[in-house]
Amino acid sequence: MSWFxxxxxxxxxxxxxxxxxxxxxxxxxxxxxxxxxxxxxxxDGEAFNTYAFFMTHNPLIKIISYTLYAFILWHAVQGIRxxxxxxxxxxxxxxxxxxxxxxxxxxxxxxxxxxxILVFIVLHMWQFWLQMKMGVLPAVEVAAYDHPVQNLYxxxxxxxxxxxxxxxxxxxxxxxxxxLWHGFWSSFQTLGLSHPRYTPLIKGLGYVYAIGxxxxxxxxxxxxxxxxx
Amino acid sequence: MHLTLKIWRQGxxxxxxxxxxxxxxxxxxxxxxxxxDVLNEQLVHRREEPVAFEHDCRxxxxxxxxxxxxxxPHGPMKSTTxxxxxxxxxxxxxxxxxxxxxxxxxxxxxxxxxxxxxxDRIIQSGGYVSVNTGQAQDANAIPIEKEQASHxxxxxxxxxxxxxxxxxxxxSAMLFTSAKISHLALLPQGQVERQKRVLxxxxxxxxxxxxxxxxxxxxxxxxxKDISVENIARMNRxxxxxxxxxxxxx
Numbered sequence: 001m002s003w004f005x006x007x008x009x010x011x012x013x014x015x016x017x018x019x020x021x022x023x024x025x026x027x028x029x030x031x032x033x034x035x036x037x038x039x040x041x042x043x044d045g046e047a048f049n050t051y052a053f054f055m056t057h058n059p060l061i062k063i064i065s066y067t068l069y070a071f072i073l074w075h076a077v078q079g080i081r082x083x084x085x086x087x088x089x090x091x092x093x094x095x096x097x098x099x100x101x102x103x104x105x106x107x108x109x110x111x112x113x114x115x116x117i118l119v120f121i122v123l124h125m126w127q128f129w130l131q132m133k134m135g136v137l138p139a140v141e142v143a144a145y146d147h148p149v150q151n152l153y154x155x156x157x158x159x160x161x162x163x164x165x166x167x168x169x170x171x172x173x174x175x176x177x178x179x180l181w182h183g184f185w186s187s188f189q190t191l192g193l194s195h196p197r198y199t200p201l202i203k204g205l206g207y208v209y210a211i212g213x214x215x216x217x218x219x220x221x222x223x224x225x226x227x228x229x
Numbered sequence: 230m231h232l233t234l235k236i237w238r239q240g241x242x243x244x245x246x247x248x249x250x251x252x253x254x255x256x257x258x259x260x261x262x263x264x265x266d267v268l269n270e271q272l273v274h275r276r277e278e279p280v281a282f283e284h285d286c287r288x289x290x291x292x293x294x295x296x297x298x299x300x301x302p303h304g305p306m307k308s309t310t311x312x313x314x315x316x317x318x319x320x321x322x323x324x325x326x327x328x329x330x331x332x333x334x335x336x337x338x339x340x341x342x343x344x345x346x347x348x349d350r351i352i353q354s355g356g357y358v359s360v361n362t363g364q365a366q367d368a369n370a371i372p373i374e375k376e377q378a379s380h381x382x383x384x385x386x387x388x389x390x391x392x393x394x395x396x397x398x399x400x401s402a403m404l405f406t407s408a409k410i411s412h413l414a415l416l417p418q419g420q421v422e423r424q425k426r427v428l429x430x431x432x433x434x435x436x437x438x439x440x441x442x443x444x445x446x447x448x449x450x451x452x453x454k455d456i457s458v459e460n461i462a463r464m465n466r467x468x469x470x471x472x473x474x475x476x477x478x479x
Contacts, residue, residue, distance in 0.1 A: 192466030
């Protein structure tokens with residue numbers, strides 16, 4: 001085994017993979033939210049559709065998005081493998097009395113939260129990303145391009161009329177918030193980035209991020225459903 | 230006071246099960262282990278097999294006592310080993326559930342006694358530190374900053390009891406291993422083998438089959454010596470720098 005595969009297959013290597021892919025996904029969520037907030041513009045999806053065309057046709061962004069899909073899979077597969085091997089390390093016999101007050105709930109349930117998020121991502125991509133890729137969406141004219149682009153705004157606006165889908169989306173955002181609540185600080189700790197000088201800042205930023213980003217995403221279906229567009 | 234004890238029995242006639250014992254007349258001044266001594270005396274009188282549990286110094290410094298008491302390694306009190314828990318912290322009529330430390334790498338030998346030699350092998354894998362032999366050194370020949378010495382001492386306070394593994398939902402030994410790595414990495418005496426040591430100890434820890442840290446911090450909360458997860462971050466740094474910034478073979 002080369003030194004690098006040895007590193008990746010060590011316990012600390014596994015954790016570094018979780019940390020780095022996680023940090024990349026967290027960076028992506030910021031960009032994704034900024035893009036999605038254009039749905040709230042009162043322009044019948046003009047800005048959002050322009051943005052969606054740009055994001056699916058810029059070669060650089062294409063490379064980044066395929067990296068992103070790979071990282072989502074890597075994070076998920078590695079996470080599930082860690083979860084299983086950690087369960088095995090615990091042994092077959094469980095404690096009769098389990099004391100959970102000495103640790104945070106979200107920290108103990110990262111695997112379950114992660115699995116729910118994975119299901120959400122699959123459904124999410126099935127619903128919006130796949131339709132865009134298949135090119136089955138109706139075309140619409142936008143000012144920024146001299147040719148019509150796919151109207152991704154349409155299925156989004158349609159989906160957010162369905163109260164079940166809105167509820168599913170909002171609940172998924174709560175699950176993501178819990179995952180990030182632990183994941184943000186945890187990814188820095190795993191890289192060894194811990195110091196009294198900046199750890200309080202990382203923790204604070206993590207809590208703001210963990211609530212702010214999912215709240216921003218949840219805002220969109222809620223506005224569509226309750227305020228109407 | 231009267232106590233009901235539910236104790237894990239394994240080995241001999243017991244297949245691995247909880248056995249309930251009634252213990253009347255417990256003196257509140259007894260330590261937890263003395264209370265178990267009293268139980269064992271009664272069991273011997275009744276010609277029953279006494280409960281096997283580990284203990285040595287009974288002063289909270291050796292790391293031999295273990296036990297998971299009502300779901301918590303070393304019992305209900307913070308920063309306290311089992312031997313330093315006293316019965317005055319319990320009430321008349323309480324039921325106490327006593328289990329061994331549970332982890333695949335800590336197999337049960339008998340009743341409440343587990344084999345913690347995996348920790349010894351991690352220590353052994355760390356190897357030696359190069360020190361000058363010959364004339365006795367002057368006490369202050371190797372200067373070290375006070376704050377640095379304090380950090381090293383905080384890490385060195387680990388008594389290797391294994392409560393971190395017992396408390397961790399992943400049965401990870403990273404708090405223990407990181408304390409041992411930190412202790413020497415922070416001291417001038419530990420510098421020569423610093424990178425070699427972290428690589429070897431992490432490899433041995435993995436080989437022993439311990440789980441992987443997911444930063445739950447239950448270890449820090451249950452550690453009788455208050456070892457901080459700061460040490461785990463330091464171990465991660467030491468490991469990454471040994472892998473990516475040294476010429477040491479992995």
